[in-house]
Amino acid sequence: xxxxxxxxxxxxxxxxxxxxxxxxxxxxxxxxxxxxxxxxxxxxxxxxxxxxxxxxxxxxxxxxxxxxxxxxxxxxxxxxxxxxxxxxxxxxxxxxxxxxxxxxxxxxxxxxxxxxxxxxxxxxxxxxxxxxxxxxxxxxxxxxxxxxxxxxxxxxxxxxxxxxxxxxxxxxxxxxxxxxxxxxxxxxxxxxxxxxxxxxxxxxxxxxxxxxxxxxxxxxxxxxxxxxxxxxxxxxxxxxxxxxxxxxxxxxxxxxxxxxxxxxxxxxxxxxxxxxxxxxxxxxxxxxxxxxxxxxxxxxxxxxxxxxxxxxxxxxxxxxxxxxxxxxxxxxxxxxxxxxxxxxxxxxxxxxxxxxxxxxxxxxxxxxxxxxxxxxxxxxxxxxxxxxxxxxxxxxxxxxxxxxxxxxxxxxxxxxxxxxxxxxxxxxxxxxxxxxxxxxxxxxxxxxxxxxxxxxxxxxxxxxxxxxxxxxxxxxxxxxxxxxxxxxxxxxxxxxxxxxxxxxxxxxxxxxxxxxxxxxxxxxxxxxxxxxxxxxxxxxxxxxxxxxxxxxxxxxxxxxxxxxxxxxxxxxxxxxxxxxxxxxxxxxxxxxxxxxxxxxxxxxxxxxxx
Amino acid sequence: xxxxxxxxxxxxxxxxxxxxxxxxxxxxxxxxxxxxxxxxxxxxxxxxxxxxxxxxxxxxxxxxxxxxxxxxxxxxxxxxxxxxxxxxxxxxxxxxxxxxxxxxxxxxxxxxxxxxxxx
Numbered sequence: 001x002x003x004x005x006x007x008x009x010x011x012x013x014x015x016x017x018x019x020x021x022x023x024x025x026x027x028x029x030x031x032x033x034x035x036x037x038x039x040x041x042x043x044x045x046x047x048x049x050x051x052x053x054x055x056x057x058x059x060x061x062x063x064x065x066x067x068x069x070x071x072x073x074x075x076x077x078x079x080x081x082x083x084x085x086x087x088x089x090x091x092x093x094x095x096x097x098x099x100x101x102x103x104x105x106x107x108x109x110x111x112x113x114x115x116x117x118x119x120x121x122x123x124x125x126x127x128x129x130x131x132x133x134x135x136x137x138x139x140x141x142x143x144x145x146x147x148x149x150x151x152x153x154x155x156x157x158x159x160x161x162x163x164x165x166x167x168x169x170x171x172x173x174x175x176x177x178x179x180x181x182x183x184x185x186x187x188x189x190x191x192x193x194x195x196x197x198x199x200x201x202x203x204x205x206x207x208x209x210x211x212x213x214x215x216x217x218x219x220x221x222x223x224x225x226x227x228x229x230x231x232x233x234x235x236x237x238x239x240x241x242x243x244x245x246x247x248x249x250x251x252x253x254x255x256x257x258x259x260x261x262x263x264x265x266x267x268x269x270x271x272x273x274x275x276x277x278x279x280x281x282x283x284x285x286x287x288x289x290x291x292x293x294x295x296x297x298x299x300x301x302x303x304x305x306x307x308x309x310x311x312x313x314x315x316x317x318x319x320x321x322x323x324x325x326x327x328x329x330x331x332x333x334x335x336x337x338x339x340x341x342x343x344x345x346x347x348x349x350x351x352x353x354x355x356x357x358x359x360x361x362x363x364x365x366x367x368x369x370x371x372x373x374x375x376x377x378x379x380x381x382x383x384x385x386x387x388x389x390x391x392x393x394x395x396x397x398x399x400x401x402x403x404x405x406x407x408x409x410x411x412x413x414x415x416x417x418x419x420x421x422x423x424x425x426x427x428x429x430x431x432x433x434x435x436x437x438x439x440x441x442x443x444x445x446x447x448x449x450x451x452x453x454x455x456x457x458x459x460x461x462x463x464x465x466x467x468x469x470x471x472x473x474x475x476x477x478x479x480x481x482x483x484x485x486x487x488x489x490x491x492x493x494x495x496x497x498x499x500x501x502x503x504x505x506x507x508x509x510x511x512x513x514x515x516x517x518x519x520x521x522x523x524x525x526x527x528x529x530x531x532x533x534x535x536x537x538x539x540x541x542x543x544x545x546x547x548x549x550x551x552x553x554x555x556x557x558x559x560x561x562x563x564x565x566x567x568x569x570x571x572x573x574x575x576x577x578x579x580x581x582x583x584x585x586x587x588x589x590x591x592x593x594x595x596x597x598x599x600x601x602x603x604x605x606x607x608x609x610x
Numbered sequence: 611x612x613x614x615x616x617x618x619x620x621x622x623x624x625x626x627x628x629x630x631x632x633x634x635x636x637x638x639x640x641x642x643x644x645x646x647x648x649x650x651x652x653x654x655x656x657x658x659x660x661x662x663x664x665x666x667x668x669x670x671x672x673x674x675x676x677x678x679x680x681x682x683x684x685x686x687x688x689x690x691x692x693x694x695x696x697x698x699x700x701x702x703x704x705x706x707x708x709x710x711x712x713x714x715x716x717x718x719x720x721x722x723x724x725x726x727x728x729x
């Protein structure tokens with residue numbers, strides 16, 4: 001059931017309560033919400049001008065009445081009027097208003113405000129602070145240091161009315177016993193200490209944080225107010241420790257003679273706001289950390305002139321670590337990109353809202369130790385950034401220096417191609433060895449054995465080449481490899497002498513194969529076939545221009561030999577010479593005391609890596 | 611009369627085996643280790659029916675250059691280029707020349723020479 005108006009009538013009062021405004025007219029409206037009746041006062045103000053005849057007339061009318069009044073009494077209604085006339089029901093002030101005074105006819109007509117819509121708003125409003133109103137009404141004040149309510153001082157009554165009319169959390173600490181009075185908003189901040197704390201001492205309420213509170217309340221009782229935007233407490237108001245934050249002001253309340261009667265506090269708990277801000281900051285910090293840890297360069301540009309707002313470490317190292325770019329435009333901070341057209345690209349992204357993406361883009365940056373120009377390859381993305389309204393207000397730059405990566409990719413591609421080439425050549429060589437072996441073998445068993453041995457020699461030679469690194473294998477290594485296979489270290493019969501001479505990969509395979517075929521032949525028919533036989537192997541750089549490689553294989557002490565009537569596969573492999581060399585020659589001399597083999601080749605091609 | 615084929619290959623083993631293969635197929639084979647040796651042989655032999663040359667070789671010119679040169683001075687000579695490294699485009703080869711990738715099988719060599727009319 002809707003509320004209704006019980007009574008309404010205009011009142012006239014007569015006081016000047018502010019240097020800038022005067023209360024000149026009051027209307028009293030008594031309304032009910034069908035549960036209780038409430039009187040609402042509607043206050044009117046005028047901003048007087050000294051020259052205004054109506055103001056002068058008004059002053060003459062109210063002057064005699066002002067003398068009877070305590071101006072302090074009307075200070076509070078003035079505050080209420082300014083803050084919100086229609087949401088602040090005032091009951092007790094009625095007693096301070098001269099109801100018998102009739103309004104001036106002049107003011108009645110000029111300032112008539114009676115508007116039905118305002119009244120309707122008043123009628124529908126619930127009473128503020130219902131819980132604490134009930135506590136005030138039901139509390140046994142006779143046993144309180146404050147005494148019964150009708151004996152309260154004007155100051156306490158006024159502040160109580162203000163507090164119970166306010167939606168903001170408010171607190172009154174009154175008297176030497178520091179009795180605590182508060183409204184519903186403050187009650188919520190008391191946790192499970194409400195309602196027991198109502199009417200008790202302030203210290204009893206905040207005993208767990210008294211160390212922090214005591215200096216402030218003591219200062220207020222000394223007459224010193226305190227105002228803080230954020231004070232942090234650890235409270236146990238709900239039975240467990242809680243970090244809490246408050247914005248508050250402690251205002252000393254004095255009587256007309258200046259004695260502090262108590263303290264009035266308007267406060268707001270901002271714990272939620274602080275925690276929200278902290279969570280937002282944590283999230284922001286984490287995002288910033290993500291940017292900082294990003295392996296790529298990241299920068300944020302603001303506005304149509306592309307001004308640096310942020311850049312991570314990697315971005316700095318990419319453009320030149322010593323540059324000072326924040327707050328500057330791209331054109332100012334990285335001026336060398338202007339002539340390369342990057343500002344135009346940024347303008348295009350800002351204008352069109354379409355991202356720009358490029359791979360392995362060539363760019364010149366003055367990033368050297370002394371600011372010298374370097375040409376780099378970068379993967380680059382310009383991404384438009386938008387504000388809450390969807391309008392473009394900046395550009396996110398993501399850049400990655402791929403110069404080394406691309407060079408490595410090119411090198412890998414080359415290596416891959418080279419590997420394919422070598423593999424095919426090796427297959428061709430194996431094909432030739434297999435073909436020669438099969439072509440000249442007396443039977444399949446012999447062919448299988450010889451082919452297996454020759455492929456093993458090739459494999460060992462490959463190991464030598466790979467172990468030493470490409471282009472690092474030596475003639476000595478290849479000779480030692482053969483000796484390991486064919487000589488007895490306890491009774492060595494192969495003597496070697498020669499310099500530490502490098503050999504290219506392709507000739508290395510041929511040298512290994514030839515040495516193997518010569519040793520195999522010596523074991524079967526030559527020097528190593530008898531206990532007295534031995535072999536001298538020597539190699540050197542020869543020629544007047546020292547541009548020839550020479551190697552000699554001299555067998556002595558073996559059985560008498562003669563040149564074979566038909567070349568076997570081994571001799572054919574030897575006579576094929578040194579693979580990959582120029583002017584290569586292999587000469588076999590069958591002397592009675594042993595086989596002599598002379599191998600020569602152009603030195604440069606012998607050592608060249610193909 | 612058996613056709614004469616000039617084999618130009620710097621790898622002695624592969625050259626020797628290819629020569630043996632062609633000899634087995636009934637051809638007369640001449641061998642050179644590089645382009646310079648090939649020209650010397652060609653000066654001494656007016657009648658060479660086919661050239662089979664590797665591409666990557668030491669010397670004054672590689673096998674492709676040799677093939678193009680031979681195509682000019684001996685237009686009747688059938689040319690086959692072989693390589694394990696390069697795969698030349700058709701435009702890089704002389705007209706009518708063929709390309710074979712290493713390792714080259716006996717059958718591939720025989721078929722290519724037959725297609726070029728060498729027999």
